[in-house]
Amino acid sequence: MRLVIYVMAATLVLDQASKFFVVHMLDLWSRNEIAVLPGWFTLRMAWNQGINFGLLSNSNEITRWGLILMAIAISAWVWLWVRREPHRPVIKVAAGLLIGGALGNVVDRIAYGAVADFLNMSVPGLYNPYSFNVADIAIFAGAIGLVLFTGREKTP
Template structure:
């Protein structure tokens, strides 16, 4: 009489293994999609309700305003005649590809993938603007009394900033474990 043996379970750690690894990148792409959706809906709404440069005071430290940014963060290279549109689009497309690669490789690392998903959604949202309009639509204007205005930004920028913060937190946690 032959006895049946159970197959051995491998305990070798592979990139992307761990809690939630079986889900793949689908959930992370869903988060990125939500960032893009909210970003584009808010930009479309502001563009329909405001004329360029129009400002609506909301609080003593916040306005809604419709402005265009043909450059990068803080209008870097915004006055360069148009080549920067395609330059920043190409950089963003490269970053999007790299983010997708990292997500696929590390899908089970929750905080890391949250960071990547938010950055991905923000990058895609701003690339859509650059390709469709030649500039990024910004509309959130914060300021503090005599200190002046922080450069206007949008939901995509929030996704990128929060994602970058989470990325730093994740890296600090990883370093502190070792």
């Protein structure tokens, strides 16, 4: 379980450090947008009160705390599932990514009332309105890893 803890902690620290640096040190909070590679990569501030792509977004405190509780419950379930039986390291890394990313977004919801999204990738000539963060990448990578690599240990 140490591997899960190390990956979870590293993910949480990287997520929160990147958010602090971009939102506060680069002052993206008030600047709103910084073109890093114009047309390809932009730091664009977005406060997401919902889940992916702004689904379930509203300023309702019940929704906010419901999403916090849901993220904690899913993280706890993944933690208990990984602890229950031996798994290959790739499964432990995936679980750590998912849990660390989910907790990173929980910290944002508690601290700011919304998740700080700021990474925006696009293609020249096309406008992408959606931003994401390190926690979102970790959650996605962890979920894909669990789907792809779980169940391969057992023989039919």
